[in-house]
Amino acid sequence: MKFGEIVELGGVREQASLATREIIRRSNAEAAEDARVHLYVISCDTCTAPKACCSFVTTAYLYEAMPIAARLVRERRDTPALRKRLRDAADRMETTRSVEYRSPCVFLDASERCTIYEDRPSVCGTHLVSSPAEQCARPDGKVEKLLAPLQDAAPPELAQVLAESIGLEPIGMHYFGVMPRMVLLCLEAWGREDFERFLAKHVRAAAERYQKHRPPA
Numbered sequence: 001m002k003f004g005e006i007v008e009l010g011g012v013r014e015q016a017s018l019a020t021r022e023i024i025r026r027s028n029a030e031a032a033e034d035a036r037v038h039l040y041v042i043s044c045d046t047c048t049a050p051k052a053c054c055s056f057v058t059t060a061y062l063y064e065a066m067p068i069a070a071r072l073v074r075e076r077r078d079t080p081a082l083r084k085r086l087r088d089a090a091d092r093m094e095t096t097r098s099v100e101y102r103s104p105c106v107f108l109d110a111s112e113r114c115t116i117y118e119d120r121p122s123v124c125g126t127h128l129v130s131s132p133a134e135q136c137a138r139p140d141g142k143v144e145k146l147l148a149p150l151q152d153a154a155p156p157e158l159a160q161v162l163a164e165s166i167g168l169e170p171i172g173m174h175y176f177g178v179m180p181r182m183v184l185l186c187l188e189a190w191g192r193e194d195f196e197r198f199l200a201k202h203v204r205a206a207a208e209r210y211q212k213h214r215p216p217a
């Protein structure tokens with residue numbers, strides 16, 4: 001079977017999507033309760049500011065990229081132009097220190113709207129701040145990011161279970177990387193029957209590139 005068929009017909013997309021939505025739902029509920037108890041406001045809930053938070057390095061497990069790739073295929077957005085933008089963004093993210101990286105996400109539209117919002121990875125859905133939204137876009141802005149209870153986004157064990165459920169080869173690391181690379185690899189693997197070897201090779205290569213070119217922040 002081809003990768004896309006396994007993702008769509010094998011129930012992997014639903015499983016992966018449900019897992020990510022549940023992480024985001026739980027994190028947001030816990031954050032809302034914390035805000036209620038400690039009397040602060042989560043600025044993201046009513047944010048109409050330009051989405052500075054969508055210009056950072058964004059990471060994802062491969063399984064989180066599967067529902068995104070499925071959506072892009074379904075909505076006929078998987079074009080050579082989109083793949084080039086994903087590749088360019090991934091190359092930059094993998095070779096730039098995270099403190100220096102600022103570039104709008106490939107999925108952010110001109111109206112500052114996330115065009116894959118319902119399928120966004122957990123790192124996006126659990127990024128919440130209590131400082132005023134305007135602070136996010138200021139280079140010297142003081143941003144109060146909510147840390148607990150959001151740190152457990154996308155537990156690695158889940159990635160392992162889903163990787164095994166679709167028969168991915170063990171590569172000595174999780175199938176994880178910068179989000180545009182993970183989405184691009186899903187799209188490139190979509191029509192391939194040799195996706196196990198393809199994904200193992202390219203996820204490992206992306207991780208090596210990331211380690212080699214991107215010194216610690």
Ligand code: SF4
Pocket residue numbers: 043044045047048049050051052053054127128129132133136137
């Ligand atoms: S992190 Fe900042 S810019 Fe992003 S949604 Fe929240 S308040 Fe708005």
Ligand code: SF4
Pocket residue numbers: 051053054055058105106107108113114115116117120121124
């Ligand atoms: S996927 Fe959506 S929420 Fe996440 S950085 Fe991109 S535009 Fe923002």
